[in-house]
Amino acid sequence: MSVLVVTEQAGGKWHRMSFECLAAGQAAAGAMGCPLAALVAGSGVGDLAADLSAKQVSEVIALDDPVLGTYSPDGFAEALRQAVEQIQPRLVLFPHTYQVRDLAPKLAASLGRAFVSDAVGIRFERDGPVFVRQLFQGKLHGDVVVDGPPPYFASVQSGAFRADSVVDGEAPASVRFLDLALAPSMVRTSSEPPFQDAKDAVDLGSADIIVSVGRGIQDPANIPQAQALATALGGELAASRPICDNGWLPLDRQIGSSGQTVSPNLYLALGISGAIQHVVGMKGAKTIVAVNKDRGAPIFEIADYGVVADLFEIVPALVKARGEVE
């Protein structure tokens, strides 16, 4: 019984998390002492399958069918269901992408199995894998076990495994194209090509210093206080999603999985709890400062400097102190 890694691509281009998941798969196969298969699904995926076969995997599985030309939950869940039944893996790993959120629960449920979503770690014990998940918005972590027989389905969180730790193979692995029984009529939904609402007006990606506000700012009337600090530090103002959802700052200032990804020298998080969807957008910052009144806020797990306090006391003091230095 093997480990099966399900990669993700769109239009012939890899999703970057595919290789993080492959790293997780290589570690899992090593720990379980079993073969590793890497799967790619789509239409015309020969080149992508060749990319995978250069990695240290036992084999590459290609699901190649016109029905898989564009993503649909019906088409992909059915194709993967057929693949899982043919391959009979012990563990099936996905990257925790939006597409996997849309797909994997359906696939696992169609087989009457559990799907452990967004794991930050996997351990292997005699009875089976133990997955580490964030609960309560990251305030607590839990060891999660799955009851019943394999296959076990799980997805791995962005950044939990390193794509650059994927090991290349000594010789190209063989590619197996599976026979699938798919028909266009199985797909009940249709999708149009992706679009962007507004071209990013501010490119926060090149900012050196970012002062970012979260829901701790409490009221749009308080935004100027954060702006004053950003100005005093010579940085840009950014925000967590709820601030942009509320229209307190424009959408192009949102940091996170559905906004921009930044890696400034300094990221100052004011009243941001540190949910993973925010953290993936800023954890590449060189120095992270968090100001939060809750010592248990997950943002402190990744902060270099932490201030447990009311931001409305710290921010004016910082603006003042900065003025005195200059």
Add this chain to the structure above:
Amino acid sequence: MNIFVCVKQVMARDSVLRPNETGTWAVDDGVSFEMNEPDTFALEEALRLKERHGGEVVAITAGPARSASTLREALAKGADRAIHVEGNRYVESDAYATAQALAAAIRREPHDLVLTGLQSDDAGFGQTGVILAELLELPHATIIMEIDASGGQLRCKRELEAGWFQTITLPRPALLTIQSGINKVRYATLMGIKRARRKPFRRYSPDELGIGEPVHQRVRSLYQPRQSKQTEFLEGSSQEVAAKLLNKLRFEARVL
């Protein structure tokens, strides 16, 4: 349109959390509860669709006795009826078992549209809606930011990663999981709260719905996260903290 909207009661956002004795969930004595925030957006969307297209909004939850108050809140905001699948098992239950309970109740009635939030603030599976669609044999779309139900089909704006979107078309009936921020949620009025008392409220036990206790995944132990970085905490008066921090950023981190 018969719209079902799934709402979950969770511990309030600012609750101080610590693991319970069995290490399977957080201690909830003395904690206050609220409607899972993403579900408030799903409820609001259901109410708006009803206002535009007519029909009925049914709020449904699977949860212990206390979660009736979250259904009352949904009724006060404008839902027409509520369904409560009542059981303590739904406090720590996995997404599959929850979806099974919701499916068993929804299946008994005509449904054109089922809405859920994207994710619960406590368990955070991000799965219940999609599993529910599978159990009800409905097509689904997730992370929805806009719904156009004016035609025979549903045209929805689905959020993709990094600021991209796409339009998805689905036949009805269908299930959609709603992204936070899709709308501005309303508050319950005093009038609404009064009216809610007279609205139909159906309670089911899992037995009545013929569902067992399927456990697929469970938390074996719950603990405080481990630090991934060595955080230096700065203490003192605001002035002292500000001075220390600027100093560290200039001379230690060298980022100012």
